[in-house]
Amino acid sequence: MIFQDTIELASQEKGATDITELISTIVQESKINTGTCQLFVQNSFSSLLITDTADEETKDQTIDFLAQLAPSCDNVSNVINKSMDAIPEEMRSAITQTTISFPVKRGKPALGAWQGIYLWERTTQPKKRNLTITIIGE
Amino acid sequence: MLHQQKLRFSTTGRGTYDITKQISEAIEKSGIKSGICHIFLQHTSASLILCENADNTVREDLNAYMSRLVKDGDSLYKHKVEGLDDMAAHIRTVLTQSSLSIPVHKGKSDLGLWQGIFLWEHRTNSHKRNIAITIMGE
Numbered sequence: 001m002i003f004q005d006t007i008e009l010a011s012q013e014k015g016a017t018d019i020t021e022l023i024s025t026i027v028q029e030s031k032i033n034t035g036t037c038q039l040f041v042q043n044s045f046s047s048l049l050i051t052d053t054a055d056e057e058t059k060d061q062t063i064d065f066l067a068q069l070a071p072s073c074d075n076v077s078n079v080i081n082k083s084m085d086a087i088p089e090e091m092r093s094a095i096t097q098t099t100i101s102f103p104v105k106r107g108k109p110a111l112g113a114w115q116g117i118y119l120w121e122r123t124t125q126p127k128k129r130n131l132t133i134t135i136i137g138e
Numbered sequence: 139m140l141h142q143q144k145l146r147f148s149t150t151g152r153g154t155y156d157i158t159k160q161i162s163e164a165i166e167k168s169g170i171k172s173g174i175c176h177i178f179l180q181h182t183s184a185s186l187i188l189c190e191n192a193d194n195t196v197r198e199d200l201n202a203y204m205s206r207l208v209k210d211g212d213s214l215y216k217h218k219v220e221g222l223d224d225m226a227a228h229i230r231t232v233l234t235q236s237s238l239s240i241p242v243h244k245g246k247s248d249l250g251l252w253q254g255i256f257l258w259e260h261r262t263n264s265h266k267r268n269i270a271i272t273i274m275g276e
Contacts (some may be wrong), residue, residue: 002172002276004243024233038174040241042250070203073224086190087199094187094200098253132241132248134174137275 003030003135007130012121014057016049019131020116024109026133027049033107035137039117040099042130045089047096053116063120066092089122096120104137141168141273148266149259152223154189154197157269158254161240162247164271171245171276177255178237180268183227184259185234191254200258204230211260220261227260234258242275 010017027037039048039063052058070091100117103110111117119129145160147158147164165175179186208229218224234249238255243247249255 004172004241006248036174038239038241040239040248042248042253044188044253052146069207087196087203090189090196091200091203093202094189094258095233098188101239105268130250132243134172134241136174 001032001136001138003032004133006072006130006132009119009131011128012046012119014121014124016063016120018053018116019119020053020109020111023117023133027104027109027135028107030135031107032104032135032137035104035135036101037039037104037109037133037135038099038101040132041119042132044093044098045123045127046119046129047093047098048100049096049118049120050100050102050111050115052114054114059118066096067122069095092122103136104135139170139173139274139276141170141271143271145269145271146266147257147269148238148264149184149257149261149266150264152259152262153201154187154256154258156191156254157257158191158247158249161255161271162175165242165247166245166275169245170273170275172240173242173273175240175242176272176274177240178270178272179257180270181265182231182236183261184257184265184267185231185236185260186238186251187234187256188238188253189256190252192252197256204233208233210261223262224231230258230260242273
């Protein structure tokens, strides 16, 4: 059995937003009890992260660290016909995840007790983001 | 329904190679209309990324970023049996992806408008690279 949907996430603020509950609801609505759920974002300016939910600081510090690996307005970049944040964002996208998969067990995401799913939005202008969710199972 | 096949690519040194067309052809050939396409690169010194596909210089800049982040011939490395780019290539691979999952929707890869699938060769000389594709769906 396959469930597939593309959802439009309302304007996201810059930073990491917890989307675990939203995804859990969709998994439960799919009626699939056992299987694999895949999430996919269709752009280079946001990523998917699975990280600690216990302390808000964890995800904020994680994205700060990742952002510093590809600093903005960097002189490494040759591309001048794009906005200054385009290239660092491609690099941040390349070293994080555009797609994640996790198990579905008893009709729910089988995440660890402290794992949450986050959308890391990196544009300064909040944007609507398309997220495709595909669940395969029975 | 399952479709599995291998693709083989020849690289001509460090850089990115657009493989979107070959992956799209594999999806169309599979006859699967809805599901997940899993792409797995069977190497540890090359990787897979999703990246913007409109401007080639974006990926040249990615290389520049990565070269600064992971230096060839760093004195930290013990593993240098195949040259200065050897260990750096393994690290570059770990920081990016060995596998990608792409949603399949209406018989096609459900990529964003500006997303392309790229094989990123991290070694400075030519290599043959194998990719195993598994498409699950109905």
